[in-house]
Amino acid sequence: MIIHDLDFAEMYREHMRRSDRPEKPASVWDERARSAGAKMMQGDYAKAFLARMDLSGAATLLDIGCGPGTIGVPLAGRLEAVYGLDYSPGMLECLTDNARAAGLDNVTPLLRSWTDDWEGVPVCDIAVASRSSLVPDMADALHKMTSHARLRCYMTHLVGGHFGDAAIAELLGRQVRAFPDYVYIVNILHGMGIHPRVDYLTFPGRxxxxxxxxxxxxxxxxxxxxxxxxxxxxxxxxxxxxxxxxxxxxxxxxxxxxxxxxxxxxxx
CATH class of the missing domain: 1.10.880 (Transcription Factor Skn-1; Chain P)
Known part of the structure; x- marks a missing residue:
């Protein structure tokens, strides 16, 4: 067997099915937007992500799983238009409030999830998915993201499949299976004829x-x-x-x- 014989897309889907944390409904993120929206806009993570982006030649941005606008809002002042896509109405409301507070009128909310039909979602120069990549079907997500970007794509995904709380799981006596690691994404992109660049951002856990x-x-x-x-x-x-x-x-x-x-x- 060689690498081309491996179906990384199906391996990812099977790994995700075996993960034992259920997907959080939009209502959970709505509540989090009200309690922590402003805090999510700050911190070293956003600074590190933004510092590694190349905006040359770009005028528009699609922020997938945008939350309160952690990535999109700071960039909106340097672009003609930013589209924030999220399945949480509460997060989109927070996005709009944060854009307004920053004096911006070029940020447009889009109520969609990764698995929805993306008809009408604009193709932009850059697409980002910041901490929003735990999807049931990574191959489908990568095809959607890539087809909606003209110049560049940026995605962050967990290394090791844990949010830094494996020791706490052991303390509680709860077995937590790791989420699919980032290497699935690299290999799925390779199968698409794309050779990505990989960097690493390390921070204190949640x-x-x-x-x-x-x-x-x-x-x-x-x-x-x-x-x-x-x-x-x-x-x-x-x-x-x-x-x-x-x-x-x-x-x-x-x-x-x-x-x-x-x-x-x-x-x-």
Whole structure:
């Protein structure tokens, strides 16, 4: 068997089916937009992502899974038009509010998901998918994204398949299967005749930086779902046993920043 005999698209789909975290409905993200929308607009992740983008020759941007506009809004002042696509009405409302607060009138919300029909979604110079790539069918998503970009595509995807909370899963006695790793994307793109560039962005995990045990427990519940009293007690004990470990919230999270040109290889 050689690499061309492997169906990475089907391997990805099977891996995603075996992951044991259900997809979050739009209502969950609507609630998160209200509670954390402004915070999601800030931080080192967005700065690192934006610093690695090449906007030369670009006038329009499609931001897929845009959330509150973490990537699209900071770029809108340098472009003619930004289209933010998301399946959460709450996130799109937050996107619109953030654009308005920045004095921008060139940001257009589009209520769509990765799996919806994209008829009417404009083809733009650049397409980005920032932390929004956990889709059921990666091959379909990559074809959609690539066909909606004239110049360049940028996508971040988990390295290792965990959000930095594997140790917490062990503490809770919950087996968490890893999500598909970024290497699926590289190989699916290779099968499409595209040779992408890969960079890595490493940051403290999503459980880092909590002010007290209750905030930490609430963050864990966001990742793992409802927690019973015994699980909450174990988390509180873990949090109080080592203040420095608690501050870090467990392991770091690493994102692969995968970039490519629709026509093939992205130049260094």
């Amino acid at each position: 459980l880092a930086g909590t002010r007290d045990a209750q905030e930490f427990i609430d963050k864990v519940a966001w990742s793992f779902g409802e927690l019973n009293a015994d699980e909450q007690a174990r988390l509180a004990e873990w949090y109080g046993a080592d203040p420095e470990r608690a501050r870090r919230g467990g392991g770091d999270i690493c994102w692969a920043l995968i970039s490519w040109e629709p026509a093939g290889t992205l130049a260094a």
